[in-house]
Amino acid sequence: MASSHSSPSSSQFSTHITEPPPPPPPPPTQPNRSETVPLPIEHQPDSGFSRFLHRKRQSHISLQDWEQNVTPPYHNYIHQLVAAGWTNLQDLDNYMTTAATREGLVVSVLDISDSKRKQWPDIYSELDLRNFMNHTSRKGAKVRFYMAEYQGTPSPALIETLGSSLNLDPRFFQWIIHSRGHNFTPSQRHNAPYQALGFGVLRDSTPSMTDAEKFKVLVYIQPDNTGTGWTGIVLFSSCTKHNISTRILQPPPSFQSPRPASTTLKPKSIRELYLESFEYLDLTQTAASPFYATSNLFRINCFCWNQIITAIREQDRLINGISDTSVGHVEEIKRSLAIVQRGGSFVWAGKDEKATKESKEALQEDFQHLVEQTDLLWQTRSKLAEMRQSRSEARWTALTNAFTYLFAPITIISGIYGMNVSEISGSDTNPNIWQFFVAVLVLNLLMVAALSIYNFIQIHMKHGRAAGMKEILCFAVGRTTLNRPEAGQ
Incomplete structure (x- = not known):
């Protein structure tokens, strides 16, 4: 050969x-x-x-x-x-x-x-x-x-x-x-x-x-x-x-059989x-x-x-x-x-x-x-x-919220005292402070109304039903759990 x-x-x-x-x-x-x-x-x-x-x-x-x-x-x-x-x-x-x-x-x-x-x-x-x-x-x-x-x-x-x-x-x-x-x-x-x-x-x-x-x-x-x-x-x-x-390739001998010779690994x-x-x-x-x-x-x-x-x-x-x-x-x-x-x-x-x-x-x-x-x-x-990533994101979110809670009052106070209103500036030519709060309230009401109308139309188009006032208002303020239709609907 x-x-x-x-x-x-x-x-x-x-x-x-x-x-x-x-x-x-x-x-x-x-x-x-x-x-x-x-x-x-x-x-x-x-x-x-x-x-x-x-x-x-x-x-x-x-x-x-x-x-x-x-x-x-x-x-x-x-x-x-x-x-x-x-x-x-x-x-x-x-x-x-x-x-x-x-x-x-x-x-x-x-x-x-x-x-x-x-x-x-x-x-x-x-x-x-x-x-x-x-x-x-x-x-x-x-x-x-x-x-x-x-x-x-x-x-x-x-x-x-x-x-x-x-x-x-x-x-x-x-x-x-x-x-x-x-x-x-x-x-x-x-x-x-x-x-x-x-x-x-x-x-x-x-x-x-x-x-x-x-x-x-x-x-x-x-x-x-x-x-x-x-x-x-x-x-x-x-x-x-x-x-x-x-020897790992073969099963070990039974208990009653002769023992194999010892070897050094x-x-x-x-x-x-x-x-x-x-x-x-x-x-x-x-x-x-x-x-x-x-x-x-x-x-x-x-x-x-x-x-x-x-x-x-x-x-x-x-x-x-x-x-x-x-x-x-x-x-x-x-x-x-x-x-x-x-x-x-x-x-x-x-x-x-x-x-x-x-x-x-x-x-x-x-x-x-x-x-x-x-x-x-x-x-x-x-x-x-995924769990470790979720926990890491939760820790960062909590840290961000903590900073938000800390600086939110400072932001509000500095914003108020930075306004040109007559009560702070001492000049009668500037608007009164109550006019600012009225403007904020009116703007918020307009936003809630717009979101409610949008939610009413979406529910009617997707589910073919009329949404209740409570459901619409909850969506407008950020709670969406009431938007889901019940099982029997």
């Missing part, structure tokens, strides 16, 4: 490492991210490749470094597509010309057959991944998983390695780099062999109890040419570790949790159904979102209000539910398998419940926000 994944230009890579390498240093006691992890002995290639693979490198090596200005075949393929009219891949073409690297790259490889699974040593560079894919066969394994973990977006070297070795759809990588030119119609997205799953995980390193890290996990299912197996590519855009145990990334979850899967069903193989990834996703929603609800209850939190949770959860309802992708095989149907039904119920709880939470928060 490894030969079917070989790049057409693999011979170009071998021509650049013909010079004898320096003697290898003593092997390290523990692998780290700057050193290469050796392959199992039975899968090591020729001695020249083995010496190159075990050579210690001081810095990150990209494909551009070891191709020596030779255009990588997958990048050249993308460039030719852009020139042929697929301009939506222009951003990916530009991205592939950069020499960007990503810290924290870890690639786990897992082979699965009907009866056993085999996890290879982790790989920490794109060059070692290229060598592994070109020289290591699956030896009867029906399924091979490549699980790459990095921070942010994948490096161009990782895209080149996976794309050229597995012949992947370039739109998949266009999606990964968050390009503005990435546009999918619903039919294209639902029938694509790859799906994007939005993750949200609570941050333990921030003071806020509801602060969450959001990232994407993308799954690509590539059927083999023989039709007897498939290759899975799972890309994790975060390598942050979290205190979560995979260590912070693990989502990639490591997903790798551990294969312990609970039926390997035969895993080889037959991609959705069943990725079902535990959906379960971890549902659990993490449930943690966030619960933390927000508890924090709101603690402060008896609305806590600070990020937005967009509902949209991501509903997208995950839609992917579960489709069974991953419409083109994934194994949809008729019993285990697949059971996993799909269970996940649908879990995500549907989570969506309902999330909607209820945000409705409650919206009502609390």
Whole structure:
């Protein structure tokens, strides 16, 4: 199977490492991210490749470094597509010309057959991944998983390695780099062999109890040419570790059953949790159904979102209000539910398998419940926000009224003493003060009469009845409750 994944230009890579390498240093006691992890002995290639693979490198090596200005075949393929009219891949073409690297790259490889699974040593560079894919066969394994973990977006070297070795759809990588030119119609997205799953995980390193890290996990299912197996590519855009145990995915043993062995809870990334979850899967069903193989990834996703929603609800209850939190949770959860309802992708095989149907039904119920709880939470928060706004407005109104009551007498007194009337000015040429009050009274009577006539006409036009004197006068002075007709009218 490894030969079917070989790049057409693999011979170009071998021509650049013909010079004898320096003697290898003593092997390290523990692998780290700057050193290469050796392959199992039975899968090591020729001695020249083995010496190159075990050579210690001081810095990150990209494909551009070891191709020596030779255009990588997958990048050249993308460039030719852009020139042929697929301009939506222009951003990916530009991205592939950069020499960007990503810290924290870890690639786990897992082979699965009907009866056993085999996890290879982790790989920490794109060059070692290229060598592994070109020289290591699956030896009867029906399924091979490549699980790459990095921070942010994948490096161009990782895209080149996976794309050229597995012949992947370039739109998949266009999606990964968050390009503005990435546009999918619903039919294209639902029938694509790859799906994007939005993750949200609570941050333990921030003071806020509801602060969450959001990232994407993308799954690509590539059927083999023989039709007897498939290759899975799972890309994790975060390598942050979290205190979560995979045992939460399974119900605890009964009281009378033997107790499981104690384990120490260590912070693990989502990639490591997903790798551990294969312990609970039926390997035969895993080889037959991609959705069943990725079902535990959906379960971890549902659990993490449930943690966030619960933390927000508890924090709101603690402060008896609305806590600070990020937005967009509902949209991501509903997208995950839609992917579960489709069974991953419409083109994934194994949809008729019993285990697949059971996993799909269970996940649908879990995500549907989570969506309902999330909607209820945000409705409650919206009502609390309205109540808080109403209380704030009431406080401002009370404060305004207090100032009005304070300054109203001052306004009246200053208005009276500012009038040019004979009683205050002492001049007989000015009008008397009683004339002012008569004018105010007459003006008020005219306003009440005008409002009463308006109310009488409105009631007659809307309700077809004559309004009573009491009802008209009440409206004129500001009381409108008497304007409403009784139930029997």
